[in-house]
Amino acid sequence: METTFSALLEDSAEDLYENAPCGYLSTLMDGTIAKINATLLGWLGHERAELLGRRRFADLLPVGDRIYHETHFAPMLRMHGEIGGIALELVRADGTRMAVLVSSTVKTSANGTAQLIRTTIFDAGDRRAYEHELLRARQEAEQERDRVQLLASTLQRTLLPPSLPDVPGMDVAAYYHPASADEVGGDFYDLFPLTGDTWAFFLGDVSGKGAEAAVVTSLTRYTLRAAAVQEPGPASVLKRLNTALLKDQHGATPRFCTAIHGLLEPAGDGAKVTLASGGHPPALVIRHNGAAELLDTRGGQLIGALPDARFVEVELRLRPGDTLLLYSDGLTEARTHGRVRYDEEDLRDWADTLDVGSATETVAAVSLLLDSFGDGVDDDTALLALSVRLLGDERP
């Protein structure tokens, strides 16, 4: 049995060499081709006689690879006695190229003298095609991501006012921190004149993210803008929005928002604010003397999920130096470094220690607070602050 097996092996050794599924090449130490198998000749389209004793291995390479061979491949081979898995190209007789993976070893004589170089060559066409495909796919993904980011930032700009209007006697400031460059955020705010001296403002947060949230944000903004003109007060404006969002539902998952909407009217040396909340975190008032309080709007329900949602309206007066701050829950749901979430009371306690006298200063301080959370802010955050200018502070 064993005899038969070795006889079979012996019989096929030459055939194995000639017709192996890879190319075999033996060269002298100067690279002159001494022996080559039929597989490699077939790949190259050369006759054996054209190559043996006449050409060097490097002659089979295109110029770039020839330089690589002389500067890297050959020196490494001399130094280590072997080199493996090098990606090169071979030039066929017809001038076309084929991608190969080349491994070489130096055969030494009994006294250690280098005698010849044995080289194995694998067809790397499939592998190259795969690598090209990977590269192409990655480039396309990068282009796609750029397009998505451009779309998201363009869409986002249409959902936020390009700049806040000047309100006489007031300082106003806003800030938007997107959690992701790829997705349109769900936060929105606006400030716009109504009739006479009255101004309307709102800030809210739509559930979900991306294009679907953007649709709701857009509907919400336009509804609030229109309803603020027509309805008598903030609570009835939110009722209108609730009806509009409910009409636009698809499937079981409600697309709702939470929002605070308010009216601002000048009163004496300050301003009167009437605001209504629909399930939104309480607005913060930072008095000029530094005391901060959360406006209790508990009981107001989120907007767009319940047919008969209730909204809670409150009134307050802002005196010179007082600031009203509206924010979205990206701020109060932020994880601080200890991974404990930051809540409304934390924000109030922090604001209590602030020494700010204007909307601009307040927004600057809160945005620094957000920066200090770093990666802890995993939701979009919007801020809108309104403050009554201090007497004598007539900056435009």
Place this chain on the structure above:
Amino acid sequence: MTSFTVTTLDLEAGPVVEFAGELDSASAPRALQAVEAISPRPGQQVVLDLTGLLFCDSSGISALIAARNIAHSAEAGLALAGVPRHLARTLVLIGLDTFFTTYATAAQAQAAWPESPAGG
């Protein structure tokens, strides 16, 4: 990355779905699929056991409302059990603290359900 697990228990007293981890826009679809997969029968009560819920954002709230809508459209009930403090706070904030029926534990929710799980 957030982690979220959903486990459905088909108990004799009715289905209990346990949500654990972070319920947000990434995990909300899975949470809802689990509720849909139950296909509650009329008269049954679905209990969402939220004892292990670490975080719930607006998409999570949306999923809880949707779960209630799914149960109600099948003429089944829906109760929340083991609502963690952070979520209880949120539910007050968004005015939904009385919108959901809540119990301290899933067992209490099942004991309080007036109808037998077979709907008889």
